[in-house]
Amino acid sequence: xxxxxxxxxxxxxxxxxxxxxxxxxxxxxxxxxxxxxxxxxxxxxxxxxxxxxxxxxxxxxxxxxxxxxxxxxxxxxxxxxxxxxxxxxxxxxxxxxxxxxxxxxxxxxxxxxxxxxxxxxxxxxxxxxxxxxxxxxxxxxxxxxxxxxxxxxxxxxxxxxxxxxxxxxxxxxxxxxxxxxxxxxxxxxxxxxxxxxxxxxxxxxxxxxxxxxxxxxxxxxxxxxxxxxxxxxxxxxxxxxxxxxxxxxxxxxxxxxxxxxxxxxxxxxxxxxxxxxxxxxxxxxxxxxxxxxxxxxxxxxxxxxxxxxxxxxxxxxxxxxxxxxxxxxxxxxxxxxxxxxxxxxxxxxxxxxxxxxxxxxxxxxxxxxxxxxxxxxxxxxxxxxxxxxx
Numbered sequence: 498x499x500x501x502x503x504x505x506x507x508x509x510x511x512x513x514x515x516x517x518x519x520x521x522x523x524x525x526x527x528x529x530x531x532x533x534x535x536x537x538x539x540x541x542x543x544x545x546x547x548x549x550x551x552x553x554x555x556x557x558x559x560x561x562x563x564x565x566x567x568x569x570x571x572x573x574x575x576x577x578x579x580x581x582x583x584x585x586x587x588x589x590x591x592x593x594x595x596x597x598x599x600x601x602x603x604x605x606x607x608x609x610x611x612x613x614x615x616x617x618x619x620x621x622x623x624x625x626x627x628x629x630x631x632x633x634x635x636x637x638x639x640x641x642x643x644x645x646x647x648x649x650x651x652x653x654x655x656x657x658x659x660x661x662x663x664x665x666x667x668x669x670x671x672x673x674x675x676x677x678x679x680x681x682x683x684x685x686x687x688x689x690x691x692x693x694x695x696x697x698x699x700x701x702x703x704x705x706x707x708x709x710x711x712x713x714x715x716x717x718x719x720x721x722x723x724x725x726x727x728x729x730x731x732x733x734x735x736x737x738x739x740x741x742x743x744x745x746x747x748x749x750x751x752x753x754x755x756x757x758x759x760x761x762x763x764x765x766x767x768x769x770x771x772x773x774x775x776x777x778x779x780x781x782x783x784x785x786x787x788x789x790x791x792x793x794x795x796x797x798x799x800x801x802x803x804x805x806x807x808x809x810x811x812x813x814x815x816x817x818x819x820x821x822x823x824x825x826x827x828x829x830x831x832x833x834x835x836x837x838x839x840x841x842x843x844x845x846x847x848x849x850x851x852x853x854x855x856x857x858x859x860x861x862x863x864x865x866x867x868x869x870x871x872x873x874x875x876x877x878x879x880x881x882x883x884x885x886x887x
Contacts, residue, residue: 498617501565501676505610506633508572508668512603513637514645514661515576516544516714519596520722520740521645524733525654526592534723536589538846540596541719545839547600549832553690555605556828560821563678564609573669575602577662584658602665607634608828609676615815615823616679621759621886624812628755631808635748638717642740646733693822693829701882702814706807706830707837708875709772712779712868713804714838715845717743720864721797723849727857729789739794746798750805757809758886764813765884767806772876774803779869786862807834816885841871 519526519537526532532540551571558567579598586592607630614626648657693699716724717740725731725739754771758764778800785792811830818826845864852860 498613498677501672502610502613502630504668504671504675505564505568505606505613506630508568508603508606508672509610509630509634510637510640511572511576511661511665511668512606513634514641515580515599515603515637516541516548517638517718517740517744518641518645520717520719521641521733521737522649522654523719523722524726524736525649526586529654530586530588530592532589532592534727535846535850536592537723538719538842538849540589540593542839542842542846543593544596544600545714545835545842547597547839548604549834549836549839551601551604552608552828552832552835555608556690556825559605559608559612559824559828563681564605564612565673565676565678568605568609568676569669569672571605572602572672573666575599575604577666577669578602580658580662580665584655584662604831607631608824608831611811611815611827612824613679615818615827620816623815624758624764624809625755627808627811628751628805631805632748632751632755635744635751638744638747639741642744643734643737646737649733690825690829693818693826696817698883698885699814699817701879702810702817703830703833704875705768705772705879705882706810706814706833708872709768709775709804709810710807710834711838711841712775712872713747713801715841715868716797717747717801718838719842720845720861724857724861724864728787728861739797742794743797743801746801747805750802751808753802754805754809758812762886763884764809764816764886765879765882768809768813769876769879771803771806771809772872772879775800776869776872776876778803779865779872782865783862783869786858786865810834813882813885841868 519541523537575598579595579602583595610630611627614623721739722736725736757767761767778796781796814830845867848863848867849860852863
């Protein structure tokens with residue numbers, strides 16, 4: 498079981514890498530195949546949408562056939578195949594196709610680990626284990642910053658992506674060999690998403706899930722790179738530093754959130770307070786979009802740290818699931834979380850295109866304001882949630 502969890506964590510490192518690497522590849526893709534900021538926003542959004550839509554069959558597959566086959570087949574075909582398509586891309590359209598394949602391929606990885614945790618370990622430690630996987634997996638977020646920039650400089654972006662395709666295929670083989678499916682519970686595979694959606698206590702948690710991850714994932718996954726390039730004239734190395742700092746802050750945030758529900762005795766107010774901090778950072782970015790230097794870097798780092806509440810929101814929702822619907826339950830939450838990121842990427846791409854004629858500063862003010870309004874609305878709904886800590 499431990500070896501299987503380690504393999505799933507390695508796969509999640511790749512998932513984090515792929516959702517964030519376009520921010521660093523942006524200059525190379527623009528020069529190589531003419532992919533602009535709106536093209537990459539669309540492709541990034543498609544990654545999250547494909548990831549989210551795949552959660553529906555993934556949830557059923559986890560409950561029916563188990564995590565080993567679900568995760569290994571999807572990552573091998575979609576993840577490695579999509580990386581190969583991107584390595585051969587000749588235009589912006591191919592980037593979108595590749596990101597759709599990679600998103601679907603990465604979709605089962607984290608949920609497979611969460612499924613095993615929910616079936617094997619005590620509910621009280623679910624949040625800590627969930628945060629641990631994301632914390633370690635977020636090394637992929639860091640790998641997609643300065644290390645990726647160095648690899649592209651050394652091997653070219655196509656050579657780097659062919660290498661990533663090979664690594665992804667090897668990790669998928671590791672999943673097939675090492676992951677062990679936990680014993681099934683009575684009634685596993687029965688029930689539906691409708692059974693979950695009838696739980697009114699889950700509704701505010703689903704809303705929180707839809708808004709808690711979008712700002713950090715959207716900015717780190719794409720906009721932090723073009724923002725620094727267009728507003729401050731940053732080159733690839735400087736963008737790598739910023740993304741590295743924000744990625745490291747997200748890693749630390751995931752480890753910090755993990756045990757805090759047991760320390761504080763609450764999940765609801767831990768999640769609410771953390772996301773209120775994200776909202777403050779977004780408001781500051783709207784107010785000071787051209788500050789630059791340490792001020793902007795500190796705001797992105799704080800946003801990344803406070804915006805790491807994702808595993809705690811999963812833990813909050815998981816506390817309401819019956820055992821035979823755990824697979825569908827965690828993937829339903831993931832659908833809301835990643836689907837919202839995908840839609841937000843598409844919307845922010847339109848905002849950027851619509852406002853860039855007024856200058857880069859105004860365009861990014863619009864993006865920051867969008868995330869701020871989205872998060873504020875979600876926090877208002879989440880106030881009505883029922884706290885539960887197992």
